[in-house]
Amino acid sequence: xxxxxxxxxxxxxxxxxxxxxxxxxxxxxxxxxxxxxxxxxxxxxxxxxxxxxxxxxxxxxxxxxxxxxxxxxxxxxxxxxxxxxxxxxxxxxxxxxxxxxxxxxxxxxxxxxxxxxxxxxxxxxxxxxxxxxxxxxxxxxxxxxxxxxxxxxxxxxxxxxxxxxxxxxxxxxxxxxxxxxxxxxxxxxxxxxxxxxxxxxxxxxxxxxxxxxxxxxxxxxxxxxxxxxxxxxxxxxxxxxxxxxxxxxxxxxxxxxxxxxxxxxxxxxxxxxxxxxxxxxxxxxxxxxxxxxxxxxxxxxxxxxxxxxxxxxxxxxxxxxxxxxxxxxxxxxxxxxxxxxxxxxxxxxxxxxxxxxxxxxxxxxxxxxxxxxxxxxx
Amino acid sequence: xxxxxxxxxxxxxxxxxxxxxxxxxxxxxxxxxxxxxxxxxxxxxxxxxxxxxxxxxxxxxxxxxxxxxxxxxxxxxxxxxxxxxxxxxxxxxxxxxxxxxxxxxxxxxxxxxxxxxxxxxxxxxxxxxxxxxxxxxxxxxxxxxxxxxxxxxxxxxxxxxxxxxxxxxxxxxxxxxxxxxxxxxxxxxxxxxxxxxxxxxxxxxxxxxxxxxxxxxxxxxxxxxxxxxxxxxxxxxxxxxxxxxxxxxxxxxxxxxxxxxxxxxxxxxxxxxxxxxxxxxxxxxxxxxxxxxxxxxxxxxxxxxxxxxxxxxxxxxxxxxxxxxxxxxxxxxxxxxxxxxxxxxxxxxxxxxxxxxxxxxxxxxxxxxxxxxxxxxx
Numbered sequence: 001x002x003x004x005x006x007x008x009x010x011x012x013x014x015x016x017x018x019x020x021x022x023x024x025x026x027x028x029x030x031x032x033x034x035x036x037x038x039x040x041x042x043x044x045x046x047x048x049x050x051x052x053x054x055x056x057x058x059x060x061x062x063x064x065x066x067x068x069x070x071x072x073x074x075x076x077x078x079x080x081x082x083x084x085x086x087x088x089x090x091x092x093x094x095x096x097x098x099x100x101x102x103x104x105x106x107x108x109x110x111x112x113x114x115x116x117x118x119x120x121x122x123x124x125x126x127x128x129x130x131x132x133x134x135x136x137x138x139x140x141x142x143x144x145x146x147x148x149x150x151x152x153x154x155x156x157x158x159x160x161x162x163x164x165x166x167x168x169x170x171x172x173x174x175x176x177x178x179x180x181x182x183x184x185x186x187x188x189x190x191x192x193x194x195x196x197x198x199x200x201x202x203x204x205x206x207x208x209x210x211x212x213x214x215x216x217x218x219x220x221x222x223x224x225x226x227x228x229x230x231x232x233x234x235x236x237x238x239x240x241x242x243x244x245x246x247x248x249x250x251x252x253x254x255x256x257x258x259x260x261x262x263x264x265x266x267x268x269x270x271x272x273x274x275x276x277x278x279x280x281x282x283x284x285x286x287x288x289x290x291x292x293x294x295x296x297x298x299x300x301x302x303x304x305x306x307x308x309x310x311x312x313x314x315x316x317x318x319x320x321x322x323x324x325x326x327x328x329x330x331x332x333x334x335x336x337x338x339x340x341x342x343x344x345x346x347x348x349x350x351x352x353x354x355x356x357x358x359x360x361x362x363x364x365x366x367x368x369x370x371x372x373x374x375x376x377x378x
Numbered sequence: 379x380x381x382x383x384x385x386x387x388x389x390x391x392x393x394x395x396x397x398x399x400x401x402x403x404x405x406x407x408x409x410x411x412x413x414x415x416x417x418x419x420x421x422x423x424x425x426x427x428x429x430x431x432x433x434x435x436x437x438x439x440x441x442x443x444x445x446x447x448x449x450x451x452x453x454x455x456x457x458x459x460x461x462x463x464x465x466x467x468x469x470x471x472x473x474x475x476x477x478x479x480x481x482x483x484x485x486x487x488x489x490x491x492x493x494x495x496x497x498x499x500x501x502x503x504x505x506x507x508x509x510x511x512x513x514x515x516x517x518x519x520x521x522x523x524x525x526x527x528x529x530x531x532x533x534x535x536x537x538x539x540x541x542x543x544x545x546x547x548x549x550x551x552x553x554x555x556x557x558x559x560x561x562x563x564x565x566x567x568x569x570x571x572x573x574x575x576x577x578x579x580x581x582x583x584x585x586x587x588x589x590x591x592x593x594x595x596x597x598x599x600x601x602x603x604x605x606x607x608x609x610x611x612x613x614x615x616x617x618x619x620x621x622x623x624x625x626x627x628x629x630x631x632x633x634x635x636x637x638x639x640x641x642x643x644x645x646x647x648x649x650x651x652x653x654x655x656x657x658x659x660x661x662x663x664x665x666x667x668x669x670x671x672x673x674x675x676x677x678x679x680x681x682x683x684x685x686x687x688x689x690x691x692x693x694x695x696x697x698x699x700x701x702x703x704x705x706x707x708x709x710x711x712x713x714x715x716x717x718x719x720x721x722x723x724x725x726x727x728x729x730x731x732x733x734x735x736x737x738x739x740x741x742x743x744x745x746x747x748x749x750x751x752x753x754x755x756x
Contacts, residue, residue: 009472012756046688068689088689091640091655091705094387114641117704145690146641146653175687262469263492263524275524277469281720282755285663309553310424310716311446311466311755312523326495327469338688342659343720345753375723377660377689378390 006352006362007329013260014278016340016347017331020366022254023236024056030219030235031060041219042066042085042212044233047338049373050347051079053236064108066231070099071376077107079372085212087171087231089114089138089146090122096378097125104131110168110210114138114148116159123163134168135160136212141193142186143175153197154204161206169210170197171231174218179290180245183217190218191225198226220247239337240296241288255340255347256298256331257282259313261324271317274324278332279311284339291335298331300324305332341371384730384740385707391638392656394718394725395709398744400632401614402434408597408613409438419597420444420463420590422611425716427751428725429457431614442486444609448477449754455485457750463590465549465609467492467516467524468500474756475503482509488546488588492516492526494537501541512546513538514590519571520564521553531575532582539584547588548575549609552596557668558623561595568596569603576604598625617715618674619666633718633725634676634709635660637691639702649695652702656710657689662717669713676709678702683710719749 007017034041040063045054054065054076064083067073070092073084084103089112092100103109104126113119113135122135137156140147148156157167172193177186194211201209214230216238234241237255238248259278266272278295285308287294293304295313302321307314313332317323324330334340341347349367385395412419421435422444432443432454442461445451448470451462462481467490470478481487482504491497491513500513515534518525526534535545550571555564572589579587592608594616612619615633616626637656644650656673663686665672671682673691680699685692691710695701702708712718719725727745 012472012474014755088655089640089653091638093705094390096390115704117642118640121705145685145687145692260469262467262496264495275467277466277756280662280664280717284658285717286658307523309523314523326493327471327499339658339663343753344755375721377392377722378655 007258007331008363008365011258011348013258013329014282015258016282016344017256017258017363018347018349018369019254020349020351022252023053026236026238026252026254027056027060030232031062034219034230035061039227040229042229042231043236044087044231045076045373046072047233047341048236049341049371049376050369051372052369054079054081057236063229069376069378070096070103071378072373073103073109074099075373075376077103081107083108085110085136086112087136087173087212088112089118091118092122092125101126101129104133105129108132110134110136112136112138112171113156113160114146116156119156119160119165120163123160123165128164130165134166136169136171136210137167139170139172139193139197141172141174142189143173145173145175147172150193150197154200157201157206158204167206169212170194170201171212174213174215177215177217178241178245178288183221183245187218187221187225190227195226216242217245217247234337237337240333240335241291243296243333244291250298250301253298253333255337256333257340259330259332261326261328261330264323264326266323267319269319271319271321272323274315274317276313276315276330276332277311278313280308281310282340282343283308283313283332283334284336284343286336286339295335296333298333300330342374344371345374346370385636385709386741386743389636389726391636391707392660393636394660394722395634395636395741396725396727396747397632398727398729400630401431404614404616404630404632405434405438408610409440412597412608413439417605418607420607420609421614422465422609423454423751424450425611425719426614427719427749427754428747429750430747432457432459435614441607447754447756448474448481449756450751451481451487452477453751453754455481459485461486463488463514464490465514465551465590466490467496469496470500470503479504479507482511483507486510488512488514490514490516490549491534491538492524494534497534497538497543498541501538501543506542508543512544514547514549514588515545517548517550517571517575519550519552520567521551523551523553525550528571528575532578535579535584536582545584547590548572548579549590552591552593555593555595556619556623556666561599561623565596565599565603568605573604594620595623595625612715615715618711618713619669621674621711622669628676628679631676631711633715634711635718637708637710639704639706639708642701642704644701645697648698650701652693652695654691654693654708654710655689656691658686659688660718660721661686661691661710661712662714662721664714664717673713674711676711678708720752722749723752724748
């Protein structure tokens, strides 16, 4: 690996780099795998928040996009996306209700609910102007976050229907798939919960149900389960978490943060510590207990990011390793990539050349993409 | 505490609120304390990144501002600040060197170095066009991040002088002050390291040295130590970390994130779990091992934020507590406030009214401030 010599001098660090060829490969290969299982792919756009990547996903066969907020939906509707699912138990009121109504008038739109109260509030706020809006009942398949207990699905769907809402289906986020070896169990939980609740709903007169599951770990699973659509987000870029869970390799990492060695403390036995100018304000600070550090370094599989402050990433190199020089540029692989585009206004799109020795060579800059939905938290 | 009824309906959550009276009190009281100890106050503007708050700090007697990046320095220089310290061991080259040269031509400017290599690189990149630029040698006083070992101060200062740079002083960040009961030891470490290195430098012909220390925990310390200036950042807002370290009370919290209960799971014994629409994309995800959770909730001292994903904050209420209703608005106190303004384009400035019962009443919105230096990582 020759990661340290390929970043152009014109790049001012820290800077988010997207490797276009890796990105395109990730988009295409998962689209094929999901399609081969007979499922629809509705990628979660909260990961990238960029029109250009949404366009690539839709061109590769995605049926529409998933988003997390009304604001993200507005951005992608404005860009021409005509099928959106806000996979979140919305509680709207005041200005937010008016924005949701406007959105439902211009695009196919589904939103989440996870309670009888949520169904009634949504119906009351929207009134009769619901356009093409449908509601998806969120169920907790084991993650322990939002989502109703599976046994409450019928009561919530009936309350939604009684309040005048169209019930489009069920969804769940098997977030407990995040952890080494955890995805098979999470896929099984997701299937069991969606299948059981769908049976209950069909028995009480609800038909034509979308069963929406997914997350990158479960979307990579070999078996489909019962979900009719899946909503992975991270797969477009991959990240250190996916790497350490075994869902991707270093060659599948499409997003890195170019950074510079600003401080250096060699160990007399070799290796030692360097500090990079990439910290939590560009990498995000997520660090699950099972992760080996706060990030990984491309081309330096033995290095570990042992601490992260806002503008400092502390990297430990083991005894015997060559310690990078002052000013050397390294590519940091963030732990959780969904946080990263949200921290910058734009990203630099690069392609790798082929070195004369058959290894990947220097990057050339091919584009710069704006993060259109950055900061759209509401 | 009546935190739950005072957020105006027009506020769409999650939204960053700044309580103007608390902010002004925090700014004024620390300015007085630092001045009374005979130190200068150079607040770290990376915390707020806002012109309006910089203006309040300078009006209260701050001698200038501290920033973390060239980009932040550019923003505040453009706003008219004429004394800036980039408290970071810069490694510049290419476009960044030209930006630094331009900056040094328009404002009094100090930048950090922590190595002989860094001194030589800076001098080579800047050439003779250094304007009023001075360098500050960064020392590691026990945090274990950037900064040279204290014994290397003379060698680095001599290399800087030999390369043509003006040596303005020494600085350190006693980040190991972050932890319950840790600040007294960190203040002592900071003083010992600054004093020892200053003695060494004076013995080799360096005079008129600025000795720059600080951090919010050490700036609150009762004794001054030897620092001639201090660089606290968090004190303007305070946060859950400062609260749990005992450096402030709930009444001193100037920044909160207004959020809405979107999901709810009561426990039959009382209390239970709610999910708020504020997650790591507006709160930041920092959680030191000693913190009681990922954030705190104003007005609910017994509640704990036990999990945080991008748009979900999971809050546990103890047995017997009243569980907030669906749609109820809560004010979240982030663990580490420096991450929060960087996540939004603007903040809502509020003032509390006085309720008829003598308690604080509803907020009125008095202004909206742009986060001028948001995203300035380079």
